Amino acid sequence: MIPVQGYEGARVAVLGLGRSGLATAAALRAGGAEPVLWDDSPEARAKAEAAGYACTDLTRAGAFEGIAALITSPGIPHLYPRPNPVIAAAMAAGVPVDNDIGLFFRSWATAGWDDFDVTPRTVCITGSNGKSTTTALIHHILKHAGRATQMAGNIGRGVLDLDPPEDGEVVVLELSSYQTDLARALTPDIAVFTNLSPDHMDRHSGMGGYFAAKRRLFAEGAPDRAVIGVDEPEGVYLANQMAMGATDDRVIRVSSAKKLGDFGWSVFARKGFLAEWRKGRQVASIDLRGVKALPGAHNHQNACAAYAACRSLGLAPKLIEEAFHSFGGLPHRSQTIAEKRGVRYVNDSKATNVDSAAKALEAFSNIRWIVGGMGKEGGVSALKPLLGSVKKTYFIGHSGRDFALELAPLEHEICETMERAVARAAEEAEPGDTVLLAPAAASFDQYPNFEKRGEHFTALAQALPD
Structure with missing residues (x-):
């Protein structure tokens, strides 16, 4: 732990009690500060209280009286598209807003x-x-x-x-x-x-x-x-x-x-x-x-x-x-997770936008491409010039049909689920092909995060017969 310097004896508010928020509270306490914790989630507050911290409602009027600083988790908006109300209240009260990187x-x-x-x-x-x-x-x-x-x-x-x-x-x-x-x-x-x-x-x-x-x-x-x-x-x-x-x-x-x-x-x-x-x-x-x-x-x-x-x-x-x-590489980033019957299976579930999917498409040849999920603004039409190495596309998720229209006339199949997409790609793949998961979309329509999506693809691919 890195004890926080500069706040000895001061009350410092912490907004957001995930991994970084609880680590921040511990580091503040180790440095002699008094952490004042809050999260909109009752479950997060309960976890913090179980770890020995008291939670104080920072949404109430006058909550920032006597507070030296507010330390916020990175995922909480402080300006755009609109400030979180707690952060806005801190700024209105003249309380400095920082994050754990600044404290570090x-x-x-x-x-x-x-x-x-x-x-x-x-x-x-x-x-x-x-x-x-x-x-x-x-x-x-x-x-x-x-x-x-x-x-x-x-x-x-x-x-x-x-x-x-x-x-x-x-x-x-x-x-x-x-x-x-x-x-x-x-x-x-x-x-x-x-x-x-x-x-x-x-x-x-x-x-x-x-x-x-x-x-x-x-x-x-x-x-x-x-x-x-x-x-x-x-x-x-x-x-x-x-x-x-x-x-x-x-x-x-x-x-x-x-x-x-x-x-x-x-x-x-x-x-x-x-x-x-x-x-x-x-x-x-x-x-x-x-x-x-x-x-x-x-x-x-x-x-x-x-x-x-x-x-x-x-x-x-x-x-x-x-x-x-x-170097073994990182999970979910152009990661070869199986080779079955001469076919390579690559998990690039982290390719959640068009640019990262484009890089994956440029890295391999003879691709059977699994793509789709919760599409982002702008769609995937920008990928059309990069489809020369794609033999067939297998669309999944919420935006699968929209993606198919954008990428027409590419040979494709609407699979909807990961199970069907992997099964169909494996049935049709030939030695020398690469079955590539590079979704070009967020995962939240079917999975809590891209890691779970990649893990599902990996489990399905590794379960295929040798």
């Missing part, structure tokens, strides 16, 4: 660091797609190299639930736009921006607000080194904003679409090969084609970003390459 950065360093030979460091990863894989890959590389490391944030543990760091430790944090948007303190040593594509538009009132939330990690965080994907205009802009010139090697530009040889430091992948360039010459190269857990250009971009971050930490190229090959 104000509390991470302690006087005990004076005795360390090597100062602990933080690597923070944000972006639209690939940030979880990039985070896990950096963490894996560090472990492979024998470096002390922990991983948290939007993946794994809550940040305040981390153990106090040891000498030279590197903490790797995945940060969503919800987390970077509100944090009052952001001071990463290395910040990574993977890419940007439309998502969470209602929460950020459009692409501008969404990008602005991501950009805060760099503009306000002032990292010592910035690793920035430049395959979209926003990344090009961000790299330009952070660098003093083309040769400024505090910015490492990353691409999976083009050569980047004219900068102080760049890492890019072309035709399956990762190349590192410094001051106009190539200094290292890695063949990514045999790295099973990182298929496709989108994963090659993740590999480039992770490589750049680890090179910034002083790791050797050969050591990073070894770690690539031992």
